Amino acid sequence: GAGVSQSPRYKVAKRGQDVALRCDPISGHVSLFWYQQALGQGPEFLTYFQNEAQLDKSGLPSDRFFAERPEGSVSTLKIQRTQQEDSAVYLCASSYWGARGDTQYFGPGTRLTVL
Amino acid sequence: DQQVKQNSPSLSVQEGRISILNCDYTNSMFDYFLWYKKYPAEGPTFLISISSIKDKNEDGRFTVFLNKSAKHLSLHIVPSQPGDSAVYFCAVTGNQFYFGTGTSLTVIP
Numbered sequence: 001g002a003g004v005s006q007s008p009r010y011k012v013a014k015r016g017q018d019v020a021l022r023c024d025p026i027s028g029h030v031s032l033f034w035y036q037q038a039l040g041q042g043p044e045f046l047t048y049f050q051n052e053a054q055l056d057k058s059g060l061p062s063d064r065f066f067a068e069r070p071e072g073s074v075s076t077l078k079i080q081r082t083q084q085e086d087s088a089v090y091l092c093a094s095s096y097w098g099a100r101g102d103t104q105y106f107g108p109g110t111r112l113t114v115l
Numbered sequence: 116d117q118q119v120k121q122n123s124p125s126l127s128v129q130e131g132r133i134s135i136l137n138c139d140y141t142n143s144m145f146d147y148f149l150w151y152k153k154y155p156a157e158g159p160t161f162l163i164s165i166s167s168i169k170d171k172n173e174d175g176r177f178t179v180f181l182n183k184s185a186k187h188l189s190l191h192i193v194p195s196q197p198g199d200s201a202v203y204f205c206a207v208t209g210n211q212f213y214f215g216t217g218t219s220l221t222v223i224p
Binding site for chain 2: 004033035040041042043044045048056058059091093103104105106107108109
């Protein structure tokens, strides 16, 4: 079956531009996670949804970052007024329930480069 | 503040030998531990996991060992194959997932 998909795969933005990154989770998965992976680092948690409810957004680095999942399936991560330090790979993952230890299935990521 | 550490950024092993990847964590409240494998330009894929009530879990060539007193996790791959060459991340769960920085494994044919 289809896995987690993300679009675009690559995005180049000029500093100050707004960007929107899309995630299509595995159909039927209740939970959806966003991570930021800087070069040479592991994924770092940004935010977590259970259905349409954003249960944890403690990892969002600033109020320029905003995520939504209005119908409990597709999610969008929006970054306003991008800065060079936002350059990273943004990974989306989904899991069936989101319970502790529930396997997360990752998408291929969107590589964002801010010039 | 790094919750999970993988102190070896890279590891090279001869094909057929054992690969041992290590991971240390800081918080004794973490209760579930996972290993993910990542190829270039792809997202991490789940490999194997262990809960805190166990000290060993085996799946084919992959075995994860958990030493709770030392807050240490390891992944053993036996025998190593060239297709195992990838970056391996350990992850732990408390209220969130925390990932290590990864170890790049190269299996030499």
